[in-house]
Amino acid sequence: MKTSVSVTINGVKHTHEVEPRLLLVHYIRELAGLTGTHVGCDTSQCGACTIHLNGQAVKSCTLLAVQVDGAQIKTIEGMATDGKLHPIQDAFWEKHGLQCGFCTPGMIMSAAQILERYPKPTEEQIRHQLEGNLCRCTGYHNIVKAIQYAAEQMAGK
Amino acid sequence: MATARLLGASIKRREDPRFITGKGNYTDDLKLPGMTYAAFVRSPHAHARIASIDTSKAKSSPGVVAVFTGKDMAGVNSLPCGWDLNKGKNIPGVVQDLVMVPHMPLTSDVARHVGDPVAVVIAESQDAANDAAELVAVQWQPLPSVTATDRAAQASGAQLHASAPSNVAFKWELGGGDVDAAFKSADVVVKKRIVNQRLVANAMEPRACVARYEDSTGDLTLWVTSQNPHVHRLLMCAFVLGIPEHKVRVIAPDVGGGFGSKIFLYNEEVVCSWATRQVKRPVRWTATRREAYLTDAQGRDHVTDAAMAMSKDGKILGLHVKTIANMGAYLSTFAPAIPTFLYGTLLNGVYAIGAIKVEVTGVFTNTTAVDAYRGAGRPEACYVLERMVDAAAAALKMDPADVRRKNFIPKFSGAFQTLVAVAYDSGDYGKAFDRLLQMFDYKKFRADQAEARKQGRYLGVGFSTYIEACSIAPSKVVGALGAGAGLYESGKVRVHPTGMVTVYTGSHSHGQGHETTFAQLVADDLQIPIEHVEVVHGDTGAIPFGMGTYGSRSASVGGTALRMSVNKIKEKGKKIAAHLLEASAGDIEYTAGQFQVRGAPGKAVPFGAVALTAYVPHNFPEGLEPGLEETSFYDPSNFCFPFGAHACVVEIDPDTGQAKIVRYLAVDDVGNVINPMIVDGMVHGGVAQGAAQALWEGAVYDDQSGQLVTGSLMDYALPKADMLPMYETDRTETPTPVNPLGIKGAGETGTIAATPAVVNAVVDALSGLGVDHIETMPLTPERVWTTLQAAQSKK
Numbered sequence: 001m002k003t004s005v006s007v008t009i010n011g012v013k014h015t016h017e018v019e020p021r022l023l024l025v026h027y028i029r030e031l032a033g034l035t036g037t038h039v040g041c042d043t044s045q046c047g048a049c050t051i052h053l054n055g056q057a058v059k060s061c062t063l064l065a066v067q068v069d070g071a072q073i074k075t076i077e078g079m080a081t082d083g084k085l086h087p088i089q090d091a092f093w094e095k096h097g098l099q100c101g102f103c104t105p106g107m108i109m110s111a112a113q114i115l116e117r118y119p120k121p122t123e124e125q126i127r128h129q130l131e132g133n134l135c136r137c138t139g140y141h142n143i144v145k146a147i148q149y150a151a152e153q154m155a156g157k
Numbered sequence: 158m159a160t161a162r163l164l165g166a167s168i169k170r171r172e173d174p175r176f177i178t179g180k181g182n183y184t185d186d187l188k189l190p191g192m193t194y195a196a197f198v199r200s201p202h203a204h205a206r207i208a209s210i211d212t213s214k215a216k217s218s219p220g221v222v223a224v225f226t227g228k229d230m231a232g233v234n235s236l237p238c239g240w241d242l243n244k245g246k247n248i249p250g251v252v253q254d255l256v257m258v259p260h261m262p263l264t265s266d267v268a269r270h271v272g273d274p275v276a277v278v279i280a281e282s283q284d285a286a287n288d289a290a291e292l293v294a295v296q297w298q299p300l301p302s303v304t305a306t307d308r309a310a311q312a313s314g315a316q317l318h319a320s321a322p323s324n325v326a327f328k329w330e331l332g333g334g335d336v337d338a339a340f341k342s343a344d345v346v347v348k349k350r351i352v353n354q355r356l357v358a359n360a361m362e363p364r365a366c367v368a369r370y371e372d373s374t375g376d377l378t379l380w381v382t383s384q385n386p387h388v389h390r391l392l393m394c395a396f397v398l399g400i401p402e403h404k405v406r407v408i409a410p411d412v413g414g415g416f417g418s419k420i421f422l423y424n425e426e427v428v429c430s431w432a433t434r435q436v437k438r439p440v441r442w443t444a445t446r447r448e449a450y451l452t453d454a455q456g457r458d459h460v461t462d463a464a465m466a467m468s469k470d471g472k473i474l475g476l477h478v479k480t481i482a483n484m485g486a487y488l489s490t491f492a493p494a495i496p497t498f499l500y501g502t503l504l505n506g507v508y509a510i511g512a513i514k515v516e517v518t519g520v521f522t523n524t525t526a527v528d529a530y531r532g533a534g535r536p537e538a539c540y541v542l543e544r545m546v547d548a549a550a551a552a553l554k555m556d557p558a559d560v561r562r563k564n565f566i567p568k569f570s571g572a573f574q575t576l577v578a579v580a581y582d583s584g585d586y587g588k589a590f591d592r593l594l595q596m597f598d599y600k601k602f603r604a605d606q607a608e609a610r611k612q613g614r615y616l617g618v619g620f621s622t623y624i625e626a627c628s629i630a631p632s633k634v635v636g637a638l639g640a641g642a643g644l645y646e647s648g649k650v651r652v653h654p655t656g657m658v659t660v661y662t663g664s665h666s667h668g669q670g671h672e673t674t675f676a677q678l679v680a681d682d683l684q685i686p687i688e689h690v691e692v693v694h695g696d697t698g699a700i701p702f703g704m705g706t707y708g709s710r711s712a713s714v715g716g717t718a719l720r721m722s723v724n725k726i727k728e729k730g731k732k733i734a735a736h737l738l739e740a741s742a743g744d745i746e747y748t749a750g751q752f753q754v755r756g757a758p759g760k761a762v763p764f765g766a767v768a769l770t771a772y773v774p775h776n777f778p779e780g781l782e783p784g785l786e787e788t789s790f791y792d793p794s795n796f797c798f799p800f801g802a803h804a805c806v807v808e809i810d811p812d813t814g815q816a817k818i819v820r821y822l823a824v825d826d827v828g829n830v831i832n833p834m835i836v837d838g839m840v841h842g843g844v845a846q847g848a849a850q851a852l853w854e855g856a857v858y859d860d861q862s863g864q865l866v867t868g869s870l871m872d873y874a875l876p877k878a879d880m881l882p883m884y885e886t887d888r889t890e891t892p893t894p895v896n897p898l899g900i901k902g903a904g905e906t907g908t909i910a911a912t913p914a915v916v917n918a919v920v921d922a923l924s925g926l927g928v929d930h931i932e933t934m935p936l937t938p939e940r941v942w943t944t945l946q947a948a949q950s951k952k
Contacts, residue, residue, distance in 0.1 A: 019284065035186035036179015038413075040361045041446035045870035048361060076179030089177040093169055096834050099842065100668030101176030102361040102413025108177065127879035134870070136361050136414050137668045139845030139907075140878040142838055 010078030025049040027065035036076040047133030050106035057113035076105035088150040097146030099137035163681040167834035172672045181411045184365040185443045195442040196286035198276035198293045200268030203302035203523035203863020214292040220285030226276045227265030235259040237396040238488035239641040252330035256321040260487035262427040269486035272451025302523035304858035306483040307460040309520035317521040326519035331501040333576030334512025339475025343466035347549045352933040355458035355856040362413020365443035368429040383409040384419045385705020392422040409695040412667035417529035418453045421490035450868040456530020458483035465545045471563045474511040485526035492528045499534030505575035506542040507586040508564040513576045523863045532908040535625045543913030551929040581798045582893045593802040593824040615809035617922025621914035627902035628797035629708030645792035647701040648718030652785040654772035656765030658690045663703010664715035674831045682723040684750040709902030717896045721789035734762045736778040797893045797901035801825035803910040807918040814942025822885045828893045828901030836903045843907020849876040851915035
C-alpha cells in the first residue's frame with residue numbers, strides 16, 4: 001500500500017506516492033531527482049547522505065520518507081544561493097577539502113551544522129563533530145582546514 | 158602573451174565546482190528510460206556445493222523481468238586473471254609457478270566464499286529485485302572451509318580447487334647475493350614473524366554499473382566504477398563474453414575513490430552486461446556496503462617469517478623473507494603480481510644490503526579475492542623491511558636513526574642495481590631523512606621521551622624510510638614477468654580552430670585531480686591560459702586506448718604521453734608558421750604562446766592563428782595535412798622509485814592501551830611536482846590509510862564459519878576525523894631521469910610509509926619494557942594493553 005508524502009526540498013514542493021519502506025535518501029535521489037545526496041553505506045556510518053531536515057543535519061538513510069511528511073529539507077543542491085557558493089562550499093574548494101567528491105556533500109551539510117553550533121570551533125570540536133562523516137581520500141586534514149577557513153570567512157561577514 | 162608558470166603551482170581544482178554543489182555524475186546517479194535493477198543471490202556459506210537452484214518463485218514475484226543462474230550463461234567464460242606467473246619461468250633469479258583456476262561470473266557448482274554470486278534477479282525496481290532474490294531457493298551442501306593464511310596449505314578437508322592441491326596457488330622465489338654466507342658471517346641474526354593483516358579498500362562510493370544494450374544497433378554501453386575503462390572493455394569482450402570490442406563502449410564517469418579496488422573486472426559488471434543483451438533493457442546494479450565488503454577485492458594478508466643478518470656495527474648483511482600470501486578464493490585480475498613482482502622486488506629498500514632471498518607461497522582460502530590495494534605489495538615489503546630494521550637496531554642496542562643512516566644507498570642518479578631484479582632511477586635517501594630529523598627535532602624528542610618515562614608516560618617515535626616502484630610500467634619488462642597487458646599510456650591533444658585545446662587521456666581520475674593537473678601540464682607547455690584547456694577521460698568512446706590509473710602512474714606515464722603530443726603539435730605548428738612567415742621551419746621557435754623566427758620577436762604568429770590556419774588551410778605548406786591533433790603512446794623505459802622519510806610520535810595510555818598519534822611528519826620525494834596542493838592531499842590521505850592499518854583496520858574472518866565478521870562499517874574500523882592528527886609535510890625533489898617530466902609518482906607514498914612508522918612508534922614507546930616487536934596488526938588498545946601487561950609482568 002502506498003502513502004502520499006509531501007516535502008519541500010530546497011524551496012520546491014514535492015509530492016509522491018511511496019512504499020512505506022522507502023528511505024528518505026532514495027526519495028531524494030530517485031523521486032526528487034536530486035543525486036547530490038549520496039549513499040555510501042547501509043549502517044548509518046558514512047554520512048554521505050547527510051541533509052538538513054527542518055534545520056537539523058540528519059542522515060537521510062536513517063529515516064523513512066513517510067516519517068518526514070510536511071518537512072522542510074535542504075540538500076547540497078540548495079546550499080548555493082543565486083549562483084553564489086555558500087562559504088563552506090567555497091572553503092572546501094579553496095582548501096582542497098575533497099578529492100573524489102563522494103563524501104563531500106555530506107561533509108558540507110555536516111559542516112554547516114557544526115558552524116551553527118560552534119561559530120568559532122576549535123580543531124578538536126570540528127574533529128569530534130565530524131564523527132558521523134567518513135572520508136577515505138583526504139585523511140581529514142584539509143576538511144578540518146576548510147571548516148576552520150569557512151568559520152573565519154563567515155565571521156568576517 | 159606570457160603566462161605565469163602553471164607547473165608547480167597549487168591551482169585550485171577545476172573539477173571541484175560540480176562536487177561541492179552536488180552536481181557530480183556518479184554511476185548510480187544515472188537514470189535511463191526502461192531501466193531495470195539487478196539483485197544478486199549470494200552464498201551465505203564460505204564453502205558449499207550447490208545441489209540445486211529453484212528460481213520459479215522468484216520468477217513469478219511482482220515486477221520481476223528475469224532470473225538467471227550460471228547455467229543460463231552458456232558460452233560465457235571465466236573472469237580472466239591477467240598475470241600468469243608461468244610465463245616468466247626463464248627469468249634469471251626467479252623461480253615461479255602458478256595454477257590458473259576458473260572464476261565464473263555466476264558459480265554453478267561450488268561457492269567458495271561468503272558472497273560468491275550464484276544467481277541474479279532483474280526487476281522493474283530495486284525493491285522488487287531484492288524481494289525476489291529472497292525467493293531464490295538454493296540447496297546448499299556445506300563443505301569444510303579454511304580462511305587463515307598460515308593454515309590454508311595444511312587444512313585437512315578444505316580443498317578449494319581440484320587443480321591446486323593443498324590450496325597452493327603458486328610458489329615464487331627471487332634473490333641476489335649469497336644469503337647463506339651473509340647469515341654465517343653475521344654477528345647478530347634477528348628473526349621475527351610479521352603479520353600484515355587483510356584490509357578492505359572501502360572507497361566511499363560503492364561499486365556500481367549500468368549496462369545498456371541497443372538491440373537495433375548491437376551497441377553495448379557500460380557505465381561502471383572503473384579506474385581503467387579500456388581494461389574493463391578488453392577483458393570483458395575478449396575473454397569473458399566474446400562480444401566485439403568495437404561495439405562496446407565503457408564509461409567510467411565520476412568515480413568516488415578506487416584505491417585499487419576498482420581496477421578489476423568483477424562478476425556483477427559481466428553479469429549485467431550479459432543480462433542487458435537478454436532482457437534488451439538497461440540493467441543497473443549498485444553494491445550495498447555489505448556487498449562491497451564481501452566482493453570488492455581486498456588487500457595485503459601476508460604472514461611472513463623474516464630474518465635479518467647484522468654486523469655488530471649495524472650493517473645489514475643479509476635478509477631472508479618467507480611469506481605466505483592469501484589470494485582468497487579466486488585469482489583476481491592482477492592478483493599474482495602483487496605478492497611477487499610488486500613485493501619481492503622492493504625488499505632492497507633504500508639500503509645497501511649484502512644478500513637477499515625472498516620465497517613466497519600464494520594460497521587459496523575461502524575468502525574474498527585479494528588483489529591490489531593502495532600500494533599493492535610495496536607496503537607489505539616496506540613494512541617487513543622497516544620493522545626488521547627497527548628490530549635489528551633494538552637487538553644491537555643502537556639508535557634506529559643511526560642504523561638507517563649507516564645503510565642508506567649513497568646519492569645516485571641513473572641506475573642503482575638492486576639484488577632483487579629492479580634498478581632504481583635516482584635517489585638521495587639521506588637527504589630526505591636529514592630533512593625529516595630537522596623538522597622533527599629528534600634530539601629534543603629523545604630527551605622528552607626519557608623525561609616522560611620517568612613520569613610513567615609511554616612516548617615513542619617510529620621512522621620509516623621507504624621506497625616504492627611506480628610509474629607502472631615498461632611493457633616489455635612486465636610482459637616478461639607475466640603480465641597479459643602492456644602498461645603504456647595514451648594522450649591525445651586536439652587543438653580546435655580557435656586555439657582552444659581538448660586533452661584526452663587514458664588515465665582516469667577518481668579523486669586524483671587530473672582535470673586540473675593535466676590542464677596545468679598542457680597549458681604550461683603551450684603557454685596558453687589554463688581556461689583554454691579541457692581534459693577528457695574515462696570514456697572508451699572518446700579517448701584513445703589507455704591503461705588507466707593505478708600504481709601512481711598517471712602523471713608520469715599519462716603526463717608524458719601528453720607532453721609527447723604537445724611536442725608533435727609544436728613541430729607541426731612550426732611548419733605552418735614557417736610557411737606564413739616565409740621562413741624555414743628550422744628557424745622557428747615556440748615561445749610565450751607564439752611561433753616566432755628565432756632572434757626576431759617581431760616576426761611571429763600566435764598559437765591561435767596557427768590553429769586557425771591548420772583548419773582553414775588556404776595558405777598552407779605543400780604536402781602538409783590540415784588539422785592540428787596528435788596522439789601519443791608513452792611506454793616508460795623503467796619504473797620510477799619515489800622515496801622519503803616519515804616519522805610518527807605516539808603516546809600510549811597505559812590504562813587502556815590506546816595509542817594516540819601525537820605528531821606525524823612526512824618528507825616525500827616524488828620527483829618533480831605539477832600541483833603541490835594535490836600532492837600534499839594525496840600524502841595526507843595515504844598516511845591516514847597507512848596509519849589506520851597500523852592501529853585500527855583489519856578484515857577478520859571467523860575461523861569456523863568463514864564469515865567475514867568485519868563486514869560493515871559498524872564492524873570494520875575506518876578512521877574518523879578525531880582519530881587522526883594534522884600532518885606535517887615537506888618534500889625533497891629528486892627528478893627521475895626515466896621520463897622527460899622528471900615526475901616519479903605520488904599516489905601511494907603515504908600508505909606505504911605510514912604503517913611501519915606508526916607500528917615502530919608504538920614498539921618504541923614500549924621499548925623501555927623490553928618490547929621489540931608486536932607480531933600482528935592492527936595495534937588495537939586490547940593488543941597494546943596485553944603487550945604492555947605481559948612486558949610489565951616479565952620485568
